Amino acid sequence: MSDGSITLFVLFAGTYLLKAAGPVLLGGRTLAPSIARLADLVPAGLLAALVAVSTFGAGESLTVDARAAGVVAAGVALWRRAPFVVVVLLAIAVTAGVRVFA
């Protein structure tokens, strides 16, 4: 089985357990505030890491290329409260544009 498939099934199992734990086991009880706060905060760190690495990563080194321009454009669009589709299309257009003209 390929890495893609193994990841798929293990991630499915783990994700499903997280989703079903509350409804199946907990009933009406509540989660400890410290765990709830951690669950709320962890995604910010992970997503920021994903943005940074997928923008500047190039194998085992870091580089600033046309992707950075696209992500900056996406940030401006988000700041201007643009819908998701505009954010992504603008990022693609800017990155493609930089590659054509640079």
Added chain:
Amino acid sequence: MLALIPFGLVFGVTASEAGLTLLQSIGYSLLVFTGSAQFAAVEVLGDGGTVAAAVLSGLLLNLRSLAFGVVMAPAMVGSRLRRAAESQLMIDESVAVATAQTDLRWRHYGYLAGGLAVFAMWNVTTIVGFSVVSSAGDVVEDWGLDVAGPAAFLALLWPRLARRDQQATALVGAAIALTLVPITPAGVPIIAGALGVVAGRVPRERVRGSTR
């Protein structure tokens, strides 16, 4: 709900770029069915990360499903089997629709309706996104489509930057990740980004002198 269409498309595009097959991509959207966790795992795999790194980054991102489940638990009625089956729909959108209702029964209906609508849309758009890129061949870079992933991650991150502790977590998480890129295997920097919470928690924990 329509806002999710491009999200599914971008996931299809990202999965295709990461070298997954169409069947695998659909599998992620059917079984994992949590946008951000799917994105993260596929991104880590695409970078050449290990299975363990891909799974861990997806699961850490999905810790909030646990919190969602706890919030929804009182409204999830019926047999244990039924509650277990319906738990698959535990995502941001279904919980958002549900918590907009005050009555427990309507909360349950809202959860199911919201969840099923997203489920259908998410899987169809995954297939379309994957197919478009596959048929386009090697033009991914020329089109700038490789920036779709980073832009989508930024869009997912954006609503989580409202508070000071979230901003601190994000900044430190990104810094840790970038620092680790040259020295650790692919995928590890992403997981290490979760350590950004240390920065987010410091202001409240300092009183007790705790390190995390």
